[in-house]
Amino acid sequence: MSKRGSDFLYHWISDHLADSPIIDPVLMVxxxxxxxxxxxxxxxxxxxxxxxxxxxxxEFIMRDLR
Numbered sequence: 001m002s003k004r005g006s007d008f009l010y011h012w013i014s015d016h017l018a019d020s021p022i023i024d025p026v027l028m029v030x031x032x033x034x035x036x037x038x039x040x041x042x043x044x045x046x047x048x049x050x051x052x053x054x055x056x057x058x059e060f061i062m063r064d065l066r
Contacts, residue, residue: 005050008043009060012036033057 013036022028037047037057050057 005040005045008040008045009036009050009057012039013061029058029061032061036061 013032016032016035018028033056037050040050041047047057050060
């Protein structure tokens with residue numbers, strides 16, 4: 001992933017991670033990954049650019065939440 005891709009994801013996740021308790025972590029990861037990928041593409045960062053470097057956004061979010 002490019003530096004801009006990783007920076008975007010780190011900032012996006014920190015800005016969009018809810019402070020409330022996580023009721024359904026699987027659904028939360030799916031929703032966050034979908035929204036993050038859509039937001040990245042809006043910023044001109046193709047999803048495949050992110051996926052090639054870090055694996056899927058789903059995996060990235062799971063690692064980040066640990």
